[in-house]
Amino acid sequence: MLARGFVRLTAFVLLMLAAAHAFAADADPDPADWPAVLEEARGQTVYWYAWGGAQNINDYISWVGERVSDEYGVTLEQVKVSETASLVTRVLSEKQAGRNDGGAVDLVWINGENFKAMKEAGLLLPYSWSTSLPNYALTDFENKPVLSRDFTEPVDGLESPWGTAQFTFYCDSASLPEPPRNLDALKAYIHAHPGRFTYAAPPNFIGTTFLKQVLLGLADDRSILSRPVDEADFDKVTAPLWAWLDDVTPDLWRSGAVYAADTTQLKTLLADDEIDIAMTFNPGEASSAISEGILPDTVRSFVLDYGSIGNAHFVAIPFNANAKAGAMVVANFLLSPEAQARKADESLWGDPTVLAYAKLDADGKARFDMLQRGLATLGPDESGAVLNEPDSSWTNAIEAEWARRFGAAR
C-alpha cells in the first residue's frame, strides 16, 4: 500500500516537473496580451538589481514591492548594487556559461553606456516590449526625446522609462549666497577655497557626468560629442577637460587623493561641512534631504549658466530573466500615475516624472497637483537649458582616460 502510494507520488512529482519544464520553455511574454502577462506574473518573484546607495530610493522600491504584491501577486526583491556595471558582468557571465533561462537578474535599473553594452552584447530581452506596456501611452515620449534615445542610443523598446534627471549642484546659501555659475568661476572658487570641492570618482555615474558636464562647457563644438568617440580626435576634444582638472585637482578635497563614492556621500560631506558644493542628478535631492533633516533648510540648488546634462533612466529585462512577465508588471506599475507621483514627491524622493500631465485622467492629475515644490528645488524658469548626453561611447573613453590620469593619485 505504502509502496504504491510512493510510486504514485513519484509519478506525480515527475509529471509536475515535466509540466514546469514545459512551462519554462514557453514563449516569452508579450505585453500586447496584457491579461496573459498578468496571469503569468502572479506568484513570480522578481529580482530587481538596482543601485542601492540612497535610502529614500530603497524605501521607494520597497513601497513598489508592497504595491505589486498586493495588486498583482508579484514578489519584488531589490538586489542593491553599488555599480550597475557589475550586473552587466553578471548577466554576461551567465550568457557565457550558457544559462539561457533562469538567470539571476529579472529587472535592472539602467541607462547610458550600460544599456548600450547590454544591448550590443545581446543581454537584453531581444524584442520591443516597453512601448507595448499599457501605461507607456501615458508617457511624454512626444516631447521628451530622452525617452526614446538613451545617451543617443535608440531605446527600441528594449527598456522602459522610469524617470528623468538633470545634473544639478546645491550648496548652503547661508555660507555661499552667490555660487559659481560658470566653469571659470567654479575654478576660481576651488582655488580660493582649497579642500572644499570634490566630485565622485568615475566610473560612478555622478562623477562621470560631472566630467561630461565640464567637457560640454569647454568644448568648441558640442556636436562632435553626440557622435561616436572613434569618429573624433579624442585627445584633442578632451584636452580642455584634462587641463581644467589638472588645474583644480591640487585644491580639491583631500587634494584629489580620495574622491567621494557617490551622490549620497557628496550629500553627507556637505552635511558634515567638509565641502561647500555638492552635485546630484536628481533636481529634488536637496529639498528631499532638507525634509529628512540631513541638510539645513538654507541649502539651495543651482545650475551652470550654459545648461545642464539631462537624461532619462530606465528599467530593462535581461534575455535570460527568470520572471519576465513579473518584471513587465513591475515596469508597467512604475509608469502608473500613482507610482510616478510618489516618485516625484520631494518629501520621499523627488525624481521628475516621465508622464505627460495632459494625458492623465482626473485622478492622475490630482495626484500631481498635490505635489509641492520643495524649498531648494529650482523652478522651470530657473533650471536652465538641458544639454544632451554625449554619445554613450564617450563615457567609457572618458572614464578610462580619467583612471589613467587620476586613478593612481599622485
Add this chain to the structure above:
Amino acid sequence: MRSKRNGRAGSGPPADVSNRSTASPPYLLQLFSWAAIALVFVPALLGTFYMLLMAFSGGEGPLQAFTVLFQVPGIATSIGLSLWIGLVATAFSVLVTALFFAAFAHTRLISVLSGLIRPLLAIPHAAAAFGMLFLVAPSGFLMRLATPVTGFVHPPDWLLVNDSAGLSLAAGLALKEVPFLFFVVLAALPQIDRRLTVTAATLGYGRIWGFTLSAFPSLYAQIRLPIIAVIAYSTSSVDMAMILGPQLPPVLSVQILRLMNDPDLSLRTAAAAGAIVQLGVTALAIGLWLLAEKAVARLFRDLATRGIRLRADGAVRSAILIVAAWTFLVTYIGLVLLLLWSVAATWRFPDLFPSRFTLDGWTAPGSDLIELVWRSAALGIVSALAGTLMAVGALELEYRRGRVIGRGGWLSLYLPLLLPQIVFVSGLSFLFLRLGWDANFLAVAAVHLVFVFPYVYLTLAAPWHHFDNRYLDIARSLGKSPLMALVRIRLPILLAPLLTAAALGFAVSIAQYLPTLLIGAGRLPTLTTEAVALSSGGNRRLIGVYALLQAFLPFVIFALAGLIPRLVWRNRLGLVSAVREPSRQSA
C-alpha cells in the same frame, strides 16, 4: 594521562596521543571525517585552480591576462600597498601582543582584560572598521572632541582615513588582530615553563627583557601558524580595505574585485591574473616574515649574550599598557558611536552629540531589516551547526583511531585561512556560476562552512584532547557502545566548549563578506554585505544600524553559549567552568 598532557591548547600539530587504538572505526565515521576535510580542502584548491586556469587560458596568449593586468593604472602601487599593509599590520599586532605579554604575563591584569577582550573576537571586521571610521575620520568624534583646542569650525581637510599609505587600514586590521593574537598567546602560555621567566627574574632581568629572552622563543613557535594566517588575511582583506583602505589606487584585492565587476571581459581574465599575483604577494609577505624571523632571532641571540638586564622597565610597561588598551578601546568606543549614529537625525560638525534623534534608521528599513537579520542568522546557524557536527565527527574519529591529525591535516585545515579569499572564493564563484549552483542559500552556507569548520575544529580540539578518557573507558566497561559513550558521556561533559565552538562558528559566518557577495550573486544580502555596500553611500544612520546588528548577533549567540551550560548544569558547576578553553577566532 599522556593524552591529556599532549592534547594541548597550542596551535602546532599535536604529537601522537596514546596507544588508545581500538578496533578500526566504523566506515561511516571515516567517510564522514574525510568528507569534513574534503569540504574545506577541495573548495579551496578547486577555486584556486580555476583562477589559475582562467588567468593562463583566458586571454589570447598564456600571458596576455597579465599584460592586461599590468596596464591597469596604479596596479604596481596596489601590489606594493597590499604587501606593505599586510606586513605592517601583522608586525604591529604581533609586537603589541608580544610586548603586552612580556610585560604582564602571569599577572591578574591578563585575566581581567581577557574578559574585556573576548567579546571583541566576535565583532565582524566591517563593524570594527566603521566604528574606527566614525572615531578618527576628520569629521569623526576625536576631531569633534578636539575643537575646543583646534578651533576648527569645519572638519579639517586631512587624509586621516583612506590614506594613500594605507596606515589607517593597517590600524583597522590591528584592531581585530591584536585580540585574536591575544587569545592565541593566552592559549599557548600554559605550555611555557614558568621557571624560565622566574629564573630570568632572579638573574636580575627586567620583566619585559627577561620574558623576551627566556620564554618568547618557545612561545613564538606555538603561535607561528596563526601569525601566518594573520599575514595572509592582512595582505588580502577586502571588506576592511573597502572601508578604510586607500582608494586611488586601492589595495590589490579590491582592485581584483573591481576588475571582476567590469563589463569589459578582457579585464575579467586580468582579474584572474590579479588573483595569481595576490597569491604571490601573500606568499612573498609570508616569506619575508620568515626571513625577518631569522634576522630577529639572530639579533636576540646576540643581544642575549651581552648581559643587558633592562631592569627599570616600569615606564615602558605603562606605555605598552596604554597602546594595547587603545587597540581594545577603539573598538568599544566605535560601537558606542555606531549606536549614536544609528539614532542620530541631525549631527553636524563640531557637535559632540546628535542634536536631534530619530528611530527611522531602525524602523524605516522595516521588513528589509528583519529579513537581513533572519538570513544572516540562518546562514550562521546552519553553517555553525554543520561545522560543529563535522568537527565532532572528525575529533571522534581521531580518538577512535588513537591518533590525531598530522601536519598535512593541520595544513589542509588552515588552507582556507592561508589562501587569500579573493583568490579561491572568486574562482569558486565562477565555477559555481558555470555549474548553476550559485545564488542559493545552501551554496552560500556551504562556502561559509569552508571558513567556519576550521575555526570550530581548532577551538574544539583542545578541550576534546584534554578530556579525561577514563570516563569513556568506564562507560565502555559498563557495556555501552562507543556511540553511546560519545553521546551520553563526552558530549554532555563538553557542552560548554561545544557551544563556545559553535558560537565562534556563527561569528565567523556572520563576518563573511566576499563569499556571501560572490557565491550569493548579491541575491542573498546579509547584514555584512549591506553594511559594506553602504560604506560607499555614506548613510551613517543605516551603517550604524547594520554594523551594530552585525556585531550584536554574535554577542547574543556567545551569551547564549555561556548561559545554556549554566542552566543545564546548574547543579554541576564544575562542568560549566572546568572545561572552558580560551577560544580562537579569525584575525
